[in-house]
Amino acid sequence: MLSVLIFFPFVAALATLLAKENAKHVALGAAIIEFALSVWMVMQFNPQGGTQFVVDYWWVPALGISFKVGIDGISMLMVLLTTFLVPVIILSTFSNISARISRLPIFYALVLLMQMALIGVFVALDGFLFYIFWELALIPIYLICLMWGGKDRLRITLKFFIYTLSGSLLMLVGLIYLYLQTPGVHTFDLQAFYKLHLPASEQGYIFWAFFAAFAIKMPVFPFHTWQPDTYTDAPTPGTMLLSGIMLKMGIYGVIRWLLPVVPLGVNEWGTTAIVLSVIGVVYASCIALVQKDFKRLIAYSSIAHVGLIAAGIFSLNIQGLQGGMIQMLSHGINVVGMFYIADILMTRMNTRNLDELGGIRNVAPAFATYFVIILLATVALPLTNGFIGEFLLINGLYQYNAWMAAVAGLTIILGAVYMLVAYKKIALGETNKLTETFNDLTMQEKSVLIPLVVMIFAIGIYPKPLLDIAEPSVKNLLDIIHGTIVK
Amino acid sequence: MTTLIILSALGLVTLFSEIIGYKKILLPLTFIGLAAALIAGVMDWNTSKHYLNEMMIVDNYSIAFTVLMIAITIIWFILSPDFFHEPASRVDHFALIIFALIGAQLMTSFGNMIMLFLAIEILSIPMFILAGSNKSSLASNEAALKYFLMGAFATGFLLFGIALLYGETGSFNLQSISIAMSNQSGGASIMVVAGVLLILIGLSFKVSAVPFHFWAPDVYTGSPTVVTAYMSTVVKTAAFAGFFRLFFTCFSVSSAVWINTIWILSALTIIVGNITAVYQVNFKRMLAYSSIAHAGYMLMAILALNNYAQQSILFYGIAYSISSITAFGVLLAVSHTTKNDSITSFNGLAKKNPLLAFITILAMLSLAGIPPMAGFFAKYYIFTAALQQHYYWLVIIAVAGSLTGVYYYFKVIIAMFRTETESAEIPMTFPFKTALLFISIVALVLGLMPQWVAGLL
Numbered sequence: 024m025l026s027v028l029i030f031f032p033f034v035a036a037l038a039t040l041l042a043k044e045n046a047k048h049v050a051l052g053a054a055i056i057e058f059a060l061s062v063w064m065v066m067q068f069n070p071q072g073g074t075q076f077v078v079d080y081w082w083v084p085a086l087g088i089s090f091k092v093g094i095d096g097i098s099m100l101m102v103l104l105t106t107f108l109v110p111v112i113i114l115s116t117f118s119n120i121s122a123r124i125s126r127l128p129i130f131y132a133l134v135l136l137m138q139m140a141l142i143g144v145f146v147a148l149d150g151f152l153f154y155i156f157w158e159l160a161l162i163p164i165y166l167i168c169l170m171w172g173g174k175d176r177l178r179i180t181l182k183f184f185i186y187t188l189s190g191s192l193l194m195l196v197g198l199i200y201l202y203l204q205t206p207g208v209h210t211f212d213l214q215a216f217y218k219l220h221l222p223a224s225e226q227g228y229i230f231w232a233f234f235a236a237f238a239i240k241m242p243v244f245p246f247h248t249w250q251p252d253t254y255t256d257a258p259t260p261g262t263m264l265l266s267g268i269m270l271k272m273g274i275y276g277v278i279r280w281l282l283p284v285v286p287l288g289v290n291e292w293g294t295t296a297i298v299l300s301v302i303g304v305v306y307a308s309c310i311a312l313v314q315k316d317f318k319r320l321i322a323y324s325s326i327a328h329v330g331l332i333a334a335g336i337f338s339l340n341i342q343g344l345q346g347g348m349i350q351m352l353s354h355g356i357n358v359v360g361m362f363y364i365a366d367i368l369m370t371r372m373n374t375r376n377l378d379e380l381g382g383i384r385n386v387a388p389a390f391a392t393y394f395v396i397i398l399l400a401t402v403a404l405p406l407t408n409g410f411i412g413e414f415l416l417i418n419g420l421y422q423y424n425a426w427m428a429a430v431a432g433l434t435i436i437l438g439a440v441y442m443l444v445a446y447k448k449i450a451l452g453e454t455n456k457l458t459e460t461f462n463d464l465t466m467q468e469k470s471v472l473i474p475l476v477v478m479i480f481a482i483g484i485y486p487k488p489l490l491d492i493a494e495p496s497v498k499n500l501l502d503i504i505h506g507t508i509v510k
Numbered sequence: 511m512t513t514l515i516i517l518s519a520l521g522l523v524t525l526f527s528e529i530i531g532y533k534k535i536l537l538p539l540t541f542i543g544l545a546a547a548l549i550a551g552v553m554d555w556n557t558s559k560h561y562l563n564e565m566m567i568v569d570n571y572s573i574a575f576t577v578l579m580i581a582i583t584i585i586w587f588i589l590s591p592d593f594f595h596e597p598a599s600r601v602d603h604f605a606l607i608i609f610a611l612i613g614a615q616l617m618t619s620f621g622n623m624i625m626l627f628l629a630i631e632i633l634s635i636p637m638f639i640l641a642g643s644n645k646s647s648l649a650s651n652e653a654a655l656k657y658f659l660m661g662a663f664a665t666g667f668l669l670f671g672i673a674l675l676y677g678e679t680g681s682f683n684l685q686s687i688s689i690a691m692s693n694q695s696g697g698a699s700i701m702v703v704a705g706v707l708l709i710l711i712g713l714s715f716k717v718s719a720v721p722f723h724f725w726a727p728d729v730y731t732g733s734p735t736v737v738t739a740y741m742s743t744v745v746k747t748a749a750f751a752g753f754f755r756l757f758f759t760c761f762s763v764s765s766a767v768w769i770n771t772i773w774i775l776s777a778l779t780i781i782v783g784n785i786t787a788v789y790q791v792n793f794k795r796m797l798a799y800s801s802i803a804h805a806g807y808m809l810m811a812i813l814a815l816n817n818y819a820q821q822s823i824l825f826y827g828i829a830y831s832i833s834s835i836t837a838f839g840v841l842l843a844v845s846h847t848t849k850n851d852s853i854t855s856f857n858g859l860a861k862k863n864p865l866l867a868f869i870t871i872l873a874m875l876s877l878a879g880i881p882p883m884a885g886f887f888a889k890y891y892i893f894t895a896a897l898q899q900h901y902y903w904l905v906i907i908a909v910a911g912s913l914t915g916v917y918y919y920f921k922v923i924i925a926m927f928r929t930e931t932e933s934a935e936i937p938m939t940f941p942f943k944t945a946l947l948f949i950s951i952v953a954l955v956l957g958l959m960p961q962w963v964a965g966l967l
Contacts, residue, residue: 082961083960083961083964084961085961085964085965086894086961154881155881155882158880158881158882158886159881159882162875162880166871169923169924169927170860170927177924177927177928180924181917181920181924184916184920185913185916185917188880188913188916189913192909192912192913196905196906196909199893199894199897200897203894203897203898
């Protein structure tokens with residue numbers, strides 16, 4: 024069953040390549056089927072049941088590598104996020120005229136290929152398999168950015184690739200080290216890694232090897248320098264994939280592969296990680312305040328949000344982790360919405376410079392309404408999804424250290440400032456020559472935004488079902504971590 | 511042994527075709543001969559046999575490498591029909607390649623120092639001639655002369671080393687030398703150490719390890735591209751197969767002197783090869799430096815020197831040969847149109863010829879060692895082999911080196927996506943296209959299912 028979920032997008036990718044003219048419809052259909060499949064799996068899923076739908080085959084027996092995948096509550100939410108966002112992202116390219124996504128089947132094939140890799144990352148229970156999927160996710164997005172990116176794409180994408188690859192190579196070295204420590208016949212099995220209990224000093228090295236990979240992917244300060252350029256320069260669907268789903272790979276990696284594997288390392292270096300994350304929150308928010316380019320502003324705001332998630336997760340308590348889970352979903356939904364708004368602006372106005380815009384609400388009320396809803400969710404207004412996540416995260420961080428929470432809490436204030444200023448400059452005030460020509464949303468564009476807005480309110484008002492899915496797994500994870508630290 | 515006989519017969523048959531006059535059917539004949547040799551090789555699997563007083567030992571290790579090299583030669587013949595168009599020298603080319611292949615096979619199956627020396631000579635002399643086969647080109651002539659002088663020089667070192675070892679142990683037989691060395695009390699004597707170091711230097715010339723690499727870039731660039739393709743795949747693989755076999759059977763009694771020497775050679779080769787490759791604008795020259803860098807990774811297997819390393823060097827040989835010959839094949843097609851070997855001739859390839867671009871991407875990803883390509887597992891095997899023997903720093907250097915590698919391999923991919931230039935179509939014959947696509951897919955499949963091959967030894 025789970026194998027089908029992983030490899031269906033791959034088959035669909037081949038199908039889109041063959042479909043030629045109808046590629047986009049085939050891709051959308053496949054993505055929706057995939058979403059239905061994952062919803063069906065949620066129905067079958069028992070939150071109390073630990074890891075489910077396990078598939079375990081030998082892959083390279085001589086090296087102790089197996090194709091072992093399974094889903095627990097944490098993976099389930101990430102898989103849901105992926106399968107929900109991919110059809111939205113595919114749909115968002117339908118009306119996209121100027122962004123140079125010519126209707127090439129190859130584009131949709133790459134998106135679906137990436138979906139396969141992402142789902143693989145979220146369900147892999149074997150270290151090596153995890154690494155393979157991790158790298159596999161990088162190649163399609165690299166090609167997407169390379170083929171359809173902006174002017175400076177050649178340089179920026181190379182920087183992006185080398186940056187992330189160097190992180191993942193460090194992770195690979197860490198994985199191999201763990202592998203060589205496993206007793207008896209060496210294995211990459213995650214459960215075997217959990218049982219290792221290495222001495223604290225070794226765990227410290229492994230911590231940094233893994234943390235570098237995950238921190239680059241998220242990105243956490245000071246590993247973030249590739250991110251603003253890449254997000255700004257990538258084609259919008261690519262940016263959505265990167266920010267909506269791919270950066271969650273990093274956070275998920277921390278939860279699944281870092282915290283329980285090297286708890287003593289986390290115990291020793293966790294504070295450093297939190298301090299870095301909190302610095303990132305404040306630093307990115309401050310830069311976002313002075314951005315003129317709307318897409319770049321969202322990129323920096325994304326660093327701030329992710330920093331808060333990372334800080335909450337490293338605080339190692341149930342609120343922090345649960346907040347991280349829910350905020351990953353919310354951030355994925357909101358940031359995709361924001362980038363779509365930015366893309367609509369770019370397509371119509373041919374500029375993203377805030378100073379040249381203004382008064383769009385006067386000519387396009389529907390656009391302004393969707394915009395303000397997504398924006399308020401991003402700044403964590405109560406009743407939107409952003410509020411639940413940030414509240415839990417700051418709550419968790421507060422239990423860890425009140426000062427940290429206070430500093431990180433600035434993100435809400437600063438976030439509100441730069442987002443509302445951006446809104447003011449884009450939508451309020453007088454229309455100028457440029458913005459007078461702004462047409463309101465088409466049906467196709469609304470069909471992208473409506474699912475996002477529905478999810479914003481659904482999670483904001485009643486997040487319990489989602490929290491329930493993750494809770495037993497999160498608790499179980501914390502038991503493993505705290506059990507080791509106390510020992 | 512049957513393989514060797516078939517290949518030798520094939521070499522003679524190709525030579526006689528000039529006199530008797532069946533040149534027209536020479537190409538099909540060569541394919542039949544190579545295929546027969548390939549099958550004969552596979553038939554010998556799991557029958558470890560000794561020939562001529564242990565001069566030749568045909569075991570699974572040598573069969574695996576022989577089959578690989580014959581297969582690469584077949585692919586090579588499909589990719590390089592142009593090379594045989596020159597009517598005057600066409601027959602020599604066939605014969606020289608076949609004789610080089612015989613030498614390559616002997617490199618993997620020697621049981622005696624004399625045989626090793628003969629194998630190296632049989633392999634090298636045809637390559638000296640082939641390097642200069644573009645007679646009207648100054649660079650090609652220079653390449654041939656350089657290659658010959660350096661090759662002769664290296665062989666001198668090798669012979670000197672063999673002589674010293676003979677003086678100490680009284681034998682050319684690898685087994686006897688190994689036993690005599692392990693019986694020496696108080697570690698290796700000065701004669702043995704000097705002998706092994708001289709052999710090491712001689713072989714380092716052959717595999718172009720830094721600091722004995724200076725000939726390689728000029729020879730690779732100057733020779734006709736098809737010859738370079740052969741050099742960097744079959745010849746390189748054969749040299750490493752021989753290198754590893756010699757050290758594995760004979761010098762496994764490790765001594766700090768040559769272990770440290772190989773360590774330094776390997777680290778230097780990785781560093782210099784990768785860093786110099788970054789600055790190349792000529793694709794062929796970049797591949798030359800990248801092949802130096804790959805020699806550095808393969809030296810790690812010789813350092814690790816256990817059964818696992820044996821598997822890893824076989825897998826590396828396969829992955830590297832396949833990806834490298836793909837890269838040269840693409841270069842042949844591209845430079846045929848642009849008349850230019852530089853990376854800029856790949857500009858806009860993605861739009862002009864998506865199939866060729868796809869093949870190039872797979873080859874570059876594999877050379878850079880990115881999953882799921884075979885090149886990734888090749889590096890993975892070698893690095894874990896070194897880690898098992900606790901060469902942590904060397905692995906760190908190697909990882910940094912592969913990261914540098916990504917930069918210059920991706921320059922090619924990036925060039926293909928440049929949109930500025932427009933140029934002519936790239937004509938490709940059907941067998942050419944099929945062969946390239948086939949080996950690319952083999953590289954992908956090996957990356958997904960590495961145990962199909964690595965488990966053989």
